[in-house]
Structure formats: C-alpha cells, structure tokens
Amino acid sequence: MGKILLILRREYITRVRKRSFIIMTILGPVLMASLMIVPIWLAQISEEDKVIAVIDPSGYFYQRISNTDNLQFEYIDQNIDSVKAHFAESGYYAILHIELPDHDMYRNFVLFSDKQPSLNIEMYIENSLKKEIENLKLARNIKDHIKTPVFDLQNEIYLKLDKLPLDNPSKTSLMHTLKTEVAKVEAAVEGFDKNILQSIKTNVDVKPVLLKEGKEEKTNTEVATGLSMFAGIMIYMFIFMFGAQVMRGVIEEKTSRIVEVIISSVRPFQLMMGKIVGVALVGLTQFLLWIILTFIIVTAFQVSSPDKFSFSKTEQIISNPDVAKETMADVQKSQKVQEIFQAIGSIDFVLMITMFIFYFLGGYLLYAALFAAIGSAVDNEADTQQFMMPVTIPLILSIVVAQFVVNNPDGPISFWFSIIPFTSPVIMMIRIPFGVQVWELALSMGLLILGFLATTWFAGRIYRTGILMYGKKVSYRELGKWLFYRG
Amino acid sequence: MPMNLLVAEHIEKRYAAHLALDDVNIAVKKGTIFGLLGPNGAGKTSLIRIINQITGPDKGKLFFNGEKLQNSHVKKIGYLPEERGLYKKMKVGEQALYLVQLKGMSKKEAIPILKYWFEKFDIHTWWNKKVEELSKGMQQKIQFIITVLHKPELLIFDEPFSGFDPINTNLIKSEILKLKDNGTTIIFSTHNMESVEELCDEIALINKSRVILDGNMAEIRDRFRTFEFEIVSEESTEMLKGVSFDKMQIISSVQKSNQSVTRVKTEPGTTANELLAALLPHIRIRSFNEIIPRMNDIFISLVEADSNKLN
Numbered sequence: 001m002g003k004i005l006l007i008l009r010r011e012y013i014t015r016v017r018k019r020s021f022i023i024m025t026i027l028g029p030v031l032m033a034s035l036m037i038v039p040i041w042l043a044q045i046s047e048e049d050k051v052i053a054v055i056d057p058s059g060y061f062y063q064r065i066s067n068t069d070n071l072q073f074e075y076i077d078q079n080i081d082s083v084k085a086h087f088a089e090s091g092y093y094a095i096l097h098i099e100l101p102d103h104d105m106y107r108n109f110v111l112f113s114d115k116q117p118s119l120n121i122e123m124y125i126e127n128s129l130k131k132e133i134e135n136l137k138l139a140r141n142i143k144d145h146i147k148t149p150v151f152d153l154q155n156e157i158y159l160k161l162d163k164l165p166l167d168n169p170s171k172t173s174l175m176h177t178l179k180t181e182v183a184k185v186e187a188a189v190e191g192f193d194k195n196i197l198q199s200i201k202t203n204v205d206v207k208p209v210l211l212k213e214g215k216e217e218k219t220n221t222e223v224a225t226g227l228s229m230f231a232g233i234m235i236y237m238f239i240f241m242f243g244a245q246v247m248r249g250v251i252e253e254k255t256s257r258i259v260e261v262i263i264s265s266v267r268p269f270q271l272m273m274g275k276i277v278g279v280a281l282v283g284l285t286q287f288l289l290w291i292i293l294t295f296i297i298v299t300a301f302q303v304s305s306p307d308k309f310s311f312s313k314t315e316q317i318i319s320n321p322d323v324a325k326e327t328m329a330d331v332q333k334s335q336k337v338q339e340i341f342q343a344i345g346s347i348d349f350v351l352m353i354t355m356f357i358f359y360f361l362g363g364y365l366l367y368a369a370l371f372a373a374i375g376s377a378v379d380n381e382a383d384t385q386q387f388m389m390p391v392t393i394p395l396i397l398s399i400v401v402a403q404f405v406v407n408n409p410d411g412p413i414s415f416w417f418s419i420i421p422f423t424s425p426v427i428m429m430i431r432i433p434f435g436v437q438v439w440e441l442a443l444s445m446g447l448l449i450l451g452f453l454a455t456t457w458f459a460g461r462i463y464r465t466g467i468l469m470y471g472k473k474v475s476y477r478e479l480g481k482w483l484f485y486r487g
Numbered sequence: 488m489p490m491n492l493l494v495a496e497h498i499e500k501r502y503a504a505h506l507a508l509d510d511v512n513i514a515v516k517k518g519t520i521f522g523l524l525g526p527n528g529a530g531k532t533s534l535i536r537i538i539n540q541i542t543g544p545d546k547g548k549l550f551f552n553g554e555k556l557q558n559s560h561v562k563k564i565g566y567l568p569e570e571r572g573l574y575k576k577m578k579v580g581e582q583a584l585y586l587v588q589l590k591g592m593s594k595k596e597a598i599p600i601l602k603y604w605f606e607k608f609d610i611h612t613w614w615n616k617k618v619e620e621l622s623k624g625m626q627q628k629i630q631f632i633i634t635v636l637h638k639p640e641l642l643i644f645d646e647p648f649s650g651f652d653p654i655n656t657n658l659i660k661s662e663i664l665k666l667k668d669n670g671t672t673i674i675f676s677t678h679n680m681e682s683v684e685e686l687c688d689e690i691a692l693i694n695k696s697r698v699i700l701d702g703n704m705a706e707i708r709d710r711f712r713t714f715e716f717e718i719v720s721e722e723s724t725e726m727l728k729g730v731s732f733d734k735m736q737i738i739s740s741v742q743k744s745n746q747s748v749t750r751v752k753t754e755p756g757t758t759a760n761e762l763l764a765a766l767l768p769h770i771r772i773r774s775f776n777e778i779i780p781r782m783n784d785i786f787i788s789l790v791e792a793d794s795n796k797l798n
Contacts, residue, residue: 006588014577257572261633264539264566265589468541470570481503 003266007274008281011249015282025286029293036294037301050093050121052111055080057100060136065128071121084112093117096125106133143189154182224433225406231356232402232430236395239363239425242283243371247384249275250375250467259467268464272376273456276368280361287360291353355432355441362448363425367391369452369459376466377474394422402430409434419444421451458483491550492517492641492672493538498547500533507533508544509696515641515674515689520667522687522704523676524782526790529693531676532569535643538674539566552640562591565639569646569676571630573618580614583633592637604632608658623650631659635666642666643674648682660686680783692786694793700785711785714753715778716762720770723747732765746773 015021054075056062065073073096076083080097087095094113098106109129111117157178161171250272253259262271374387398417405414409431417427418436424444428436465482466474493515500508508530515521525531536542538549540561549556551563574582580601587597605611608628618626627650635642644663648656663686667673675687683690684704691701700707715738720727723742727749734757740749753762759777766772 003589006585010585014574252574255572256575257568257570258574260541260568260570261566261572261586261630262589263541264564264568265561265586265591268541468536485502 004270004274004277007266007271008278011275011278012281015245015279016285021282021286025289025293028286028290029297032290032294033297033301036298051091052121052125053083053090053092053095054098055083055095056098058098058106060106061098061129061132064132065125068124071124087112087114094121098129105137146189147186150182150185154178227352228406228409228430228433229402231352231433232426233399235356235360235363235425235429236399238283238287238360239367239395240392242279242364243367245282246276246279246368247371247375248381249279250372250463251378251381251384254376254467254470255380263467268467269460272369272372272460272463276365276372276456279368280364283360283364284357287357352432356429358445359425359429359448362421362445362452366421366425366448366452366455367395369456373459373462373466373479376463377469377479379471383473395426398423398426401427405430415440419447421448424448461485490516492552493674494550495534495538496548496550498534498537498544498549500530500537500542500544506696508537511547511693511696511698513691513698513701515672517672518667518670519688520663520673520675520686522683522690523674523693524678524680524683524690524786525693526678530696531693532645534693535566535568535645535674535676538643539564562637563640565590565634565637565642567630567634567642567644567647569649571627573626573629575619576617578615578617579621579629582618583629583636586633587636590637590639597636600636600638601632604636608632624652624655627651628655631662635662639671641672641674643676645676646678647675648677648679680781680786683782690782692789694790699793700789704782707785708779708782711780712755713778713780714755714757716751716753716759717774717776717778718749718751718766718770718772719746719774720749720772721746722770726770727766730766730769732762735762735765750778 049070049072051072051074054061054065054073055078056075062075067073074092080095083090083095094111094117097110097112099108099110102108106129109125111122111125158175161174164171166174253262253271259271266274370391374384374391377387378384401413401417401423404411405417405427408414414427414431417423418431418440425448428441428444432441461483462479465485472478491514493513495511495513498508498511499506511530511534513521513523513534523531523534533542537544538556540556540558551557551560554560577585583601584594584597587601588594602611605614610625610628613621613625613629618629621629631647634644642663647659647663651659660682663673663675675683677683687704689701689703690707691698693699718727727737727740727747734754736752738750738752740747751762759775763772763775766775
C-alpha cells in the first residue's frame with residue numbers, strides 16, 4: 001500500500017507541476033465563465049442607438065415597424081433621392097425605401113446604407129415587413145371573402161324584389177333598407193384593421209412543471225437539455241483526456257525502459273493502479289479547480305457590475321408597476337428569463353456534481369485500465385491505433401446516441417445505454433437533469449463499479465506481461481494468451 | 488548461517504509454447520561474484536526476472552539466505568537490468584530518491600548515502616538536472632548508483648558495462664569489486680567474457696533453457712585445460728625441434744628476428760616442471776607460460792557442442 005502511495009504521489013506531482021496542466025486549469029474556467037458572462041454582457045452592452053429612416057410614399061407602414069432597444073425607425077416624408085444625396089450628414093444608420101405598390105401589393109423594399117447592415121437588423125426589418133404585409137393580405141382576403149358574397153346576395157335580392165308584385169314606393173323603401181344594411185357590412189369589413197389582427201396574435205409558451213413527492217417544481221426543458229449535454233460531453237472529454245494520459249504514461253515507462261527497474265521493487269499491478277489513481281486525482285483536482293475558479297470569476301463579475309448580472313432585476317420589473325412601462329413583449333421576455341433562472345435554481349446541483357464525480361471516476365477507472373493495457377502492449381504511440389478502436393467505439397457511440405437520449409430521456413435506448421457500464425457514464429449524466437428513477441441510478445452505478453473492477457482485473461493481466469515485451473508487434477490472439485499466463 | 492545467499496532449485500518457466508527455463512539449479516555463495524552466462528535467448532533474463540520476483544516460476548523453489556524467496560526480500564536485492572532507463576523529464580536527485588523509496592528505504596536514510604555517491608563520482612552538480620540533459624554514459628552512472636543505493640545484500644547486474652567508455656568501465660569494475668569486498672553478493676550476467684574472467688568467482692552457463700556448465704571459475708578453467716604452452720626462446724625454432732620429449736608436440740612456431748615463439752601441446756597430466764626440465768638443457772628461455780583456456784573459447788565450444796547435440 002505504501003508503495004502505491006509513492007507511485008500515486010509521483011504521478012500526481014509530476015502532472016500537476018506540468019505547464020500544460022496549469023494552462024488548462026486557468027484556461028478552462030476563463031472559457032466556462034465567458035460562456036456564462038459574454039452572452040449576458042453582449043445583451044446588456046449599450047449598443048449605440050441606430051436610427052433608420054423609413055420613406056414610405058404610400059403611408060401604409062407609418063408607425064407599424066416597432067422600435068427595439070437600439071433600433072429606431074423614423075418615418076420621413078421626403079423624396080428618396082434627396083435623402084440619399086444627404087445620407088452622409090443625416091446621421092441615419094440606413095434608409096428603408098418602401099416603393100409604391102405594384103399591382104396593389106408592396107413588393108420592392110430597399111435598404112440603403114454606407115456599410116453592410118448587420119444580419120440581425122436585416123432580419124428584423126424583413127420580419128417586421130413580412131408580418132405587416134401578411135396582415136394586409138389577410139385583411140384584404142377577409143374583405144374579398146365577405147364583400148363578394150354580400151354583393152352577389154344583394155343583386156339576387158334586387159332581382160327577386162323586382163319580380164315581386166309590389167308597388168314602386170314599397171320596392172324603393174325596401175331597396176333603400178337593403179342598401180343601408182349592405183353599407184353597414186362594408187363599413188364593418190373596412191374597419192377590420194390591424195388592431196383586430198394585433199389582438200389575435202398570441203404567444204404560446206408551455207411551462208413544464210414536475211410533480212415531485214407532491215410538490216410542484218418549475219423546470220425548463222431547454223435548460224435541462226443544455227446542462228445534460230454539457231455534463232455528458234465533459235465526462236466524455238475527461239475520460240478521453242485522462243485515459244490517454246495513463247496510456248502515454250505507460251508507454252513512456254516502457255520505452256524509457258524504467259519499468260523493469262520499478263517492477264523489481266513493486267508489483268506491476270501496484271504500478272498500474274498507482275498511475276491510474278494518481279491521474280484520476282489530477283482529473284479531480286482540475287475539475288474542482290475549474291468549478292471554484294469559474295465561480296470566483298462569475299461572482300467577481302457580478303460584484304463589479306451588479307446591475308448587469310443581477311438575477312433579481314426581472315422580478316423587480318414585474319412586481320413594480322412604475323417600472324412596468326415596458327410593452328407586453330418585454331414583460332414576456334423578462335418572464336422567460338426569470339423562468340430560466342427558476343429552472344436553474346430547481347436543478348439539484350449537489351446531486352449533479354456528486355453524480356458527475358461518481359460517473360467521471362467510474363467511467364475513467366473503467367477506461368483508464370483498458371488504456372493502460374493498450375499502452376503496455378505496444379512499443380510506441382503509433383502502434384496504439386489497432387487497439388484504440390474497440391475501446392473508443394463505445395465512448396464515441398454514447399456521444400452519437402446522446403441526441404436521441406436528450407429527445408427521449410426515458411426511452412429504451414436511453415435506458416439501456418445508461419445501464420451498460422461502457423456507455424453509462426456519458427448517457428446517465430445526460431439523463432440525470434431530466435430526472436431518473438432511483439433504482440435505475442442504483443443499478444447503473446452498481447454495474448459501473450463491477451465494470452471497472454472487471455476491466456481492471458483484465459487490464460492487470462495484460463499489463464504485467466505487456467510491459468516486459470519489447471520489439472514485438474502484438475496481436476489480439478497474443479493478448480488473449482497473456483490473460484492466462486501465470487504470474 | 489547458510490553458505491549460499493541464493494539458491495534456485497528445479498526452476499521451470501514456460502511462456503505458451505516456449506520453455507524458457509528447464510530444471511535450472513543455481514547456488515550463489517555469499518560474498519562472491521557469480522557469472523550468469525549464455526547466448527541471447529538462453530533464458531538468463533527469465534531467470535533474473537524470477538529472482539527479482541518480477542515473474543514467478545511455474546515449478547521450482549527459490550531461497551534467499553535460507554528463507555523461501557518472498558516479497559520482503561525485494562529491498563535486499565538491487566537490480567540493474569540490461570534494458571534500463573530513467574524518467575527523462577524527472578530531476579536526477581528526485582528520481583534517485585523516488586526509486587530508492589520504492590525499494591523500501593526511507594528518504595531520510597537515503598539522502599546522505601546518495602550525497603556520498605554523488606561526491607564519489609563527482610557528479611553532485613547533476614542533482615537538479617533533468618535526466619534528458621545528461622549523456623547516456625552519465626545516465627548509466629546514475630543507474631548504477633540507484634541500484635546499489637539501498638545497500639542490498641544481493642546485486643544483480645545485467646550487462647552493466649554496455650554503454651560505458653573504458654574509463655567508466657574501470658570505475659564501475661573497481662566499485663563492483665569494492666562492493667564484493669564489503670560482503671555484497673553479486674550476480675553478473677554478460678557476454679563480455681574478459682570481464683567474467685576478471686571478476687567472477689563462480690559461473691553458470693545457460694544454453695537453450697538449461698544450465699550446461701557451472702562451478703568455480705578456476706576449477707572450470709582447470710577442467711578445460713588443453714596442456715598447451717607458449718615458449719619464447721633466443722634460439723631459432725630449429726633448435727626446439729631437436730628437443731627429445733615424447734610427451735610434447737609442436738603446434739606452431741614463429742621466428743621473430745632474434746627470438747622464436749613456439750606453441751607446444753603436451754599429453755594431459757604433464758606438468759610445467761616436466762616440460763621445463765626437458766627444455767632447459769637445449770634452449771635459453773625468455774618466457775614460458777601455460778595457455779589457460781579463455782572463457783570465451785570455453786563458452787563458444789560448449790554452446791556449439793550443445794546446440795549440435797540438440798539438433
């Protein structure tokens with residue numbers, strides 16, 4: 001045991017001291033923190049307000065394109081050519097020219113600017129115009145559908161009235177009544193304007209609520225998906241990164257020929273386990289440092305600019321009627337943001353992190369033993385390819401399957417892949433944010449422990465023979481024989 | 488107290504279809520240098536690995552100082568393998584301490600001894616250098632120090648001189664002899680028969696997984712005596728031909744300006760005195776010596792004979 005500790009300590013210290021470890025440890029949290037901070041920062045950054053001049057000779061679009069936080073539309077009644085001529089000194093970001101309708105419909109829109117307008121702005125304008133034109137068409141269609149039948153009906157009634165044996169004054173009076181009623185219908189149809197269309201518009205947002213032990217919990221599928229994919233990919237990366245480190249370490253010892261000196265002092269199994277556990281601790285150290293540093297960076301940003309990163313801001317807006325000058329859309333947006341924060345709050349981070357550590361360690365131990373066996377069987381890294389394939393396939397497969405799992409976290413594929421030890425570390429991590437039954441989790445964890453014990457036994461037998469074999473191309477048949485050599 | 492530090496009895500080791508060691512018996516006396524000889528692939532490394540408990544024998548028993556060989560003996564054995572190396576990126580001092588700790592010595596005990604060796608070899612400036620900054624010869628020195636650092640009772644050197652220049656070879660040779668004088672037992676495996684003659688007290692020759700010759704060096708050389716003598720005399724070779732000694736037969740004779748060098752073979756059992764007595768009345772002898780068979784020749788003739796027998 002003391003010797004394993006010595007080996008473990010050397011593996012740990014030499015790796016933690018490496019420049020690459022230190023760089024990764026610093027770079028990781030910076031990247032993660034920027035993933036969290038930059039979008040918020042970008043959203044909050046006060047972009048300079050852009051004013052776009054709208055020239056609409058028809059006047060139909062007046063005040064119909066709504067302003068955004070940093071985009072304003074100014075409707076000007078001037079000749080397009082003169083505005084274009086004075087564009088440089090006008091201060092406008094762009095000029096939107098809506099040409100007069102061609103065959104009763106607006107078809108030509110031109111956006112003049114001196115630099116390439118951003119895709120966002122272009123899309124925003126396109127969407128706004130599209131919406132307005134669709135409304136216009138809809139209104140016209142409704143009118144057509146109502147007007148024509150009404151006129152046909154009117155004519156029919158006229159004809160029938162004519163044939164009726166009635167005196168002229170009665171006919172005239174009836175005709176008059178009819179005309180007034182038709183005129184009323186027409187007026188109603190004409191009045192079918194954008195206000196009505198606007199009121200029809202609806203945003204639908206289904207809020208999933210989990211029933212857990214009688215308590216209701218608000219969740220958010222998007223948040224769960226993002227988190228689970230993140231966790232799954234992290235596990236995949238960690239297993240690959242640190243598994244490969246074990247393999248390279250074994251190859252290094254073998255090619256530098258120090259291995260024979262060492263195993264005259266310790267058992268090959270002790271050397272292998274010392275290395276595997278030492279590297280695992282390096283991985284854990286890195287993971288914990290990442291979490292702590294990310295937390296520190298994010299907190300530092302929150303403290304330095306609380307207005308931008310305060311999560312309670314949205315609640316303020318909703319609860320305070322004075323601030324609620326915002327339009328309905330803004331309030332909805334705020335609600336959505338608030339939901340996301342609520343959903344993040346509802347995630348059991350303690351469970352997530354514990355499970356992450358468990359599945360990282362379990363998956364790592366399972367694969368690292370195999371990686372160590374591969375390293376022991378070859379003379380240099382180039383020869384590892386033929387043995388790497390079968391070991392990495394289940395790992396890669398689990399990343400491929402991950403998408404199906406996210407779409408259907410309780411389906412049979414998800415279930416089986418999260419139970420089988422070779423894929424469970426990635427797939428179970430993906431399932432956990434969606435909620436997993438306790439027995440499934442227990443079964444998966446138990447099998448993973450059995451799995452790594454099995455691969456470690458298996459790898460140990462290959463390892464002890466492999467490290468002493470030099471200059472020999474090893475086949476699978478050969479590896480099979482090694483399993484049954486006596487110690 | 489047993490006389491033998493290490494005894495191996497009826498050792499057999501099999502790798503799949505290949506029998507690496509077949510009923511091998513050796514006994515290494517305390518305080519001696521034991522030469523383990525044999526051509527490549529004979530099974531020397533397999534035997535050394537078994538003694539080091541790197542692998543176990545399929546059959547047979549090993550005794551260390553009278554006790555059954557076990558894990559606690561690891562720290563009493565020092566091993567310098569033929570295929571040897573160090574961690575390239577690790578610092579010399581740190582690495583030596585790590586490896587000696589693996590042998591079971593504490594860091595506190597090891598530091599003064601390590602410093603002593605570094606002073607002795609005049610390499611104390613290397614302590615904080617990375618191994619990759621050192622030349623191959625320098626690395627070999629470090630490996631030698633690491634092997635003997637924990638003061639093992641039994642040292643096993645597998646081709647210790649490969650990679651050393653003649654000066655360092657002599658340095659290591661004299662250190663090995665000093666270790667022997669201090670009571671350390673040494674197993675020495677090599678192809679270099681000159682150094683075997685120089686250092687070894689006893690040998691075992693392994694060929695094709697079996698010990699085909701073992702025993703005391705002097706006795707073995709005696710056993711393989713050919714009773715050949717070399718005589719350098721002032722007279723021409725013609726004079727020697729006139730000597731009438733029927734147990735003697737001239738093999739070759741070379742005339743060199745004012746002296747002749749003649750090789751003669753005598754009948755087994757003839758002593759140098761007898762030959763001298765016969766020669767003295769006829770010639771003036773400048774030098775006279777028996778041609779004792781060199782280990783190299785014994786090695787080659789035995790291995791070839793053994794291989795022919797098996798084929």
